[in-house]
Amino acid sequence: MTINSLNFLLFFVVIYFFYNFPLREKTTAQNWLLLISSYIFYGIANWKMIPLLLCSTLIFYILGILISTSSEKKSSLFTTTGVVAGIGLLLYFKYLNFFIESFSTLFNSIGLKANWGTFNIILPLGISFFTFRLISYIIETYRGKIEPTRDFVVFANYIAFFPTIISGPIDRPNNFIPQLEKKRTFNYNLTVDGFRQILWGMFKKMVIADNLAIFINNTWSDIPNQSGSTLIITSILYSIQMYTDFSGYSDMAIGVGKILGFRITKNFNYPFFARNVAEYWRNWHISLTSWLTDYVFMPLNVKFRNLGKQGLILAIVINMVIVGLWHGANWTYGAFGLYHGLLFIPLIISGAFFKKKKLKTTKLGLPTLNDFFKILGTFTLVTIGLIIFRSENIHQLNNYISGLLNLTDFFTTTDYSKIKPIIPFILIMFIIEWRKKDSEFALSSLGREWHFSLRWIMYYMILFSIFWLSGKEQQFIYFQF
């Protein structure tokens, strides 16, 4: 059941009815309803993984209490246990076979026979997201930044909240748990804002991402027969697909949260208007990057502080490799992280890494020429990175890059008829996002000053474009992570 499906709409309408009518302002009952709904939602995707989710939630709930009630030494031990257990979960389900295969290949390549079999492990949906929530809870409790909740239903909701369990955003306990504990009163503006955000997310996902997916998948499935120009266009479109797919999902998840009275962590802040890679990563998948900044980069930075700039570079490169590998058990993800880590080096050396200047616009509302070229340059670097990201293996990456640089038949004609109608919508999206880049999401403030009838016409037009242009439903890219 995807968040943009009719099934989800019906599921949500039922929840919303009970949430706001019989259970209105009854926090405990509402939390029970949310928890049951979340487990149903998760169970529909794969019911066999419910025991894993429930057991890990229970264990971390107990650990949280133990950490807060034990002596410093013991609580440190419990924290380590929790972190190791969380990472262990990820390692087992996501990376075990990858390591077995990699070491087997390595040993065989140096002449040692190693025919290790892999395990038949099913990757639980959303594991990368909910384990990060579990770990975050343990660490924040240990650091004393939160009081562990005694209410299991609240904690279980924090881990399994249905709009965010599968693809995030990865909310922090200090943001989300208090919202679950306090009485939630109906907030008209927040609810309407939620509807707007869902609409914008659906537009990005269903009109742009799903339509681009077909063209992009076709190109990637037949790289040797594509011209250089097609591969360049495909890589640009893939960057746009990635953004619209993932930020579209995040918008819908945050929107659903708002309708239920929750403020979920923002996940994107117009990353394609970033002027360098550091800025890009501050605005892309914010909940993941900030998580890793707090729990990986900062401790590493402290550890390497004696090394000066080299220490900072080392911490960032390690951090970025982890960002890459978080996406999955594949060396191309590691290479993607390393590539981005290396892109930070000139920024650190030049000092641009430390500067956080606000984006300025000209009188016409356009970026300055200097900023425009910086934005374009960053987009190009990100696009190259996403070629690494999209490649299934190094061989495919090599094929893609070779094809891209192959100048013979560079302009061989390709059939763009399927994506041509989408191009104006991509431009419209970027124009709106640019104009409204100071808002939480582009549609939140668009047309606020208009007469309501004009605003409604705009919403109807978006709805109509979703109906008219929505491509064949494609799975959200981040579901696989």
Place this chain on the structure above:
Amino acid sequence: MKNLIKKVFFFSTPPIIALISIGFIVDGTTDAFYIRFTTPKQQSLILGTSRAAQALQPIVFKKVLKKDIYNYSFTGTQSPFGKIYYESIKQKHNKAKNGIFIIAIDPWSISSQCENPNDLSSFRENNLCLDNTYLVDIKPNYQYLYKNLEGKYKDIFIPPTNYMYLHTDGWLEIKDLAMDSLSILRRTDVKINTYRNEMLPKSKFSTTRLLYLKKTVSYLKEFGEVYLVRIPIHDRMMQIENDLMPNFNIKIKEVQAISNGYIDLTTRNGEFKYLDGTHLHQDSGKKVSIILANWIKNQQKKNKY
């Protein structure tokens, strides 16, 4: 809250009305299947793949046999014999006695292209319209529209092709296709190449499909007469089918035995005109329908005495 409900109501009313009215706009030009899910349950049925869908014309059978026989054939992908087609046929049938059932058979409809040809879970028709549409007799059929027109809703307003029309009796009419010899040859070459190079190497006889063909015949026999037919095809296609299943007529012997008769019209392949080597032109389809209807009439007479 009241304000929100009021606004949601007023905002959503126009799109909901628009969506509901779409159900009344959809017609035989929208796609090749929808209409078959909107007509009432039927006493008599024509079953098979696209060959039967395009060739066997209910209007002809009505004239000769004085019976409405509804064409509930789809395509080789949607409706080869198997659990899904079997269940859908049961849904579409009105359980009335004295029906006539014409089942078009060919080697493809009892073959699979998956590694294990008997593995139901990997059959090609899974998750397609006969699998995902349980309601086969309501108009408008929003279940079908939602599950099968996803990503192509604009086809409702702008039909993707203008040479296809699905009649309310289930016959899929193909019209206005260029019928000069060069166009026919071009289409035939494409079709033959696809079947020879892509489908033939992957296709394997499936005992599960044959079993479901048997089950279908047995089930329908309880409600009337069941006739099997092999529809004519181009000689080049015939060669491919012989390569796939040289002993086809032997394979279906058991099914033939429980039916009311089997007519193999591929012995008369040369007498007809084809659109692309596998589908009959509508004039030839009419001829085949007349031959078949008269043969059934004779069979009925024979069975009477």
